[in-house]
Amino acid sequence: xxxxxxxxxxxxxxxxxxxxxxxxxxxxxxxxxxxxxxxxxxxxxxxxxxxxxxxxxxxxxxxxxxxxxxxxxxxxxxxxxxxxxxxxxxxxxxxxxxxxxxxxxxxxxxxxxxxxxxxxxxxxxxxxxxxxxxxxxxxxxxxxxxxxxxxxxxxxxxxxxxxxxxxxxxxxxxxxxxxxxxxxxxxxxxxxxxxxxxxxxxxxxxxxxxxxxxxxxx
Ligand code: SAM
Numbered sequence: 107x108x109x110x111x112x113x114x115x116x117x118x119x120x121x122x123x124x125x126x127x128x129x130x131x132x133x134x135x136x137x138x139x140x141x142x143x144x145x146x147x148x149x150x151x152x153x154x155x156x157x158x159x160x161x162x163x164x165x166x167x168x169x170x171x172x173x174x175x176x177x178x179x180x181x182x183x184x185x186x187x188x189x190x191x192x193x194x195x196x197x198x199x200x201x202x203x204x205x206x207x208x209x210x211x212x213x214x215x216x217x218x219x220x221x222x223x224x225x226x227x228x229x230x231x232x233x234x235x236x237x238x239x240x241x242x243x244x245x246x247x248x249x250x251x252x253x254x255x256x257x258x259x260x261x262x263x264x265x266x267x268x269x270x271x272x273x274x275x276x277x278x279x280x281x282x283x284x285x286x287x288x289x290x291x292x293x294x295x296x297x298x299x300x301x302x303x304x305x306x307x308x309x310x311x312x313x314x315x316x317x318x319x320x321x322x323x324x
Contacts, residue, residue, distance in 0.1 A: 107141075107149070107150060109139065109141050109152070109153070112152070112153040113135070113136060113139070113140070113153060114136065115153070116135070116140075116153040116155075116169050117132055117135050117136055119155075120155050120169055120170050121135060121169065121170060121173045124170055124174075126170070126173045126174065126177055127177075128177045130181070130183075130204060131173060131176050131177050131204070134176075134200050134203040134204055135169065135173055135200070137203065138196070138199050138200055138203060139228075140152045140153060140166075140169065140196055141153075142224065142228065143160075143166055143194040143195055143196040143199070143221075143224065144158050144160065144166060144194065145158075145159070145160065145161065153169065155168060155169070155170065156168050157171075160193055160194045160217065161216075161217070162214050162216060162217055163309070164193055164214065164217060164309055165193070165309055166193055166194040166196050167193075167197070167256065167308070171288075171304075171306060172196065172197050172200060174288065174303065174304060175197070175254055175256070175277050175288065176197070176200055176201070176204070176254075178275070178277045178288070178290050178303055179201075179252045179254060179275055179277055180275060181201075181204045181205045181252065182205075183204065183205055183206065184205065184206050185205045185206070185207070185250075185251035185252050186205075186206070186207040186209070186247065186249075186250050186251050186252075186271075187201050187205055187207065187208050187209070187250060187251070187252040187253070187254065188209045188210075188211070188243065188244055188247070188248075188250040188252070188253045188254070188266075188269065189201060189208065189209070189210040189211070189253075189254045189255075189256065190210075190211050190240030190241070190243075190253070190254070190255040190256065190257065190266070190311070191211075191212060191240065191255060191256035191257045191311070192210040192211065192212035192217065192218055192221045192222075192235055193212065193217060193221065193256065194217070194220075194221060194224075195210075195220075195221030195222070195224055195225050197254070197256055198210045198221065198225060198230070198233055198235075199225060199228065199230055201254070202225070202230045202232070202233050205252075206232075207232070207247075208230075208232070208233045208234070209233075209234045209235075209236070209244050209247050209250070210233060210234070210235050210236070211235075211236045211237075211238050211239075211240035211243075211244055212235070212236075212237060212240070213237070213238065213239055213240065213312060213313065214237075215237045218235055218236075218237045221235065222235045234247070239312075239313035239314055239316075240255070240311075240313065241259075241263040241265065241266070241311060241313035241314050241315035241316045242263075242265050242313070242314060242315070243263070243265040243266050243268070243269040244269070245265075245269065248268075248269035249269055249270060249271035249272075249274070250269055250270060250271060250274065251271050251273075251274050251275075252274060252275050252276070252277075253266050253269070253270050253274070253275075253276040253277070253278075254276075254277050254278075255276070255277070255278035255279065255311060256308065257279070257308050257309050257310060257311035257312075257316075258279045258280070258281060258282075258283065258286040258306075258307070258308035258309065258310050258311055259278055259279065259280050259286075259311040259315075259316055259317075260280070260281075260282075260311075260316065260317060261280060262276065262278055262280065262289070262291060262298075262300075263311075263313075263315030263316065264315060265315060266278075266315075267291070267293070267298055270291070270293050270298075271293070272293055272294065272295065272296065273292075273293065273294065274292075274293050275290060275291065275292055275293075276290075276291040276293075277289070277290050277291075278291065279306050279308045283310045283317060283321050284307070285305065285306075285307050286305075286306050286307065286308055287302040287304070287305055287306070288302065288303050288304040288305075288306045289301065289302055289303070290303055
C-alpha cells in the first residue's frame with residue numbers, strides 16, 4: 107500500500123477541509139506514519155476517517171480528532187506536555203514532533219509497554235512513559251505548560267488542574283461515558299476558564315478522579 111499517498115490524502119481531505127490550519131501541526135501529520143501504531147490487520151485502514159481498535163478494548167482516535175486536540179494545544183516548541191492515555195503512542199509521537207518535553211501516562215500496562223518500545227524504535231527517545239492512573243497526573247515533573255487528556259472524563263480532574271502551569275492550556279473531552287464535548291481549559295492567575303470546541307466520543311477516563319472500572323461496558 108502507498109501509505110505516503112494515503113497520508114497526504116488524509117491531511118488534505120480530513121484535516122485541512124475541516125479547518126486544521128496550523129502549519130506545524132499539518133507538517134507533523136504529513137510525517138508521522140500512523141500505520142505503524144495500529145495492529146497489522148488494520149494497517150490498510152490506518153488513514154480512514156474513524157478510530158481503530160488497538161486491543162484491550164481501547165482505540166486510536168480518528169486522525170481529525172488527534173489533529174484538533176493537537177492544534178488546540180497551541181504548541182510553539184518548548185512546552186512541557188503531559189498526555190493522559192498513551193494508547194498506541196500515535197498522539198505521543200505527534201506531540202514529540204512538536205515540542206521538547208513529552209510525558210505520557212497510560213493505565214493499561216500492555217499498551218504502555220508496546221507504545222514505549224515502538225516510540226523508542228522510531229527514535230522518540232526523549233518521551234517519558236509511565237503506567238499509572240493518569241487522573242492523578244504525574245506530580246514528579248509538574249507543572250506542565252500543556253495537558254492533553256485522550257479519554258472521556260466526567261469533569262476535569264482536580265490534580266490535573268493543579269499540575270497545569272499558570273498561562274497553561276489543558277485539552278480534555280468532558281461529558282458522559284457515551285458522548286463528550288472537547289474542552290479547552292486556560293489557567294490565568296490561578297483561575298480556570300473553559301470553552302467547547304467540538305462534540306466527540308472517547309473511551310472513558312477510568313480512575314480515582316474519573317469513571318469507575320467497567321463503566322461503558324454495561
Ligand atoms: N492517544 C491514544 C493514541 O493515539 O492511540 C489514544 C488513546 S485512547 C482513545 C484512550 C486511552 O486512555 C486508552 O489507552 C486508555 O487505556 C487510557 N486511559 C483511560 N483512563 C486512563 C487513566 N486514568 N490514566 C491513564 N490512561 C487512561
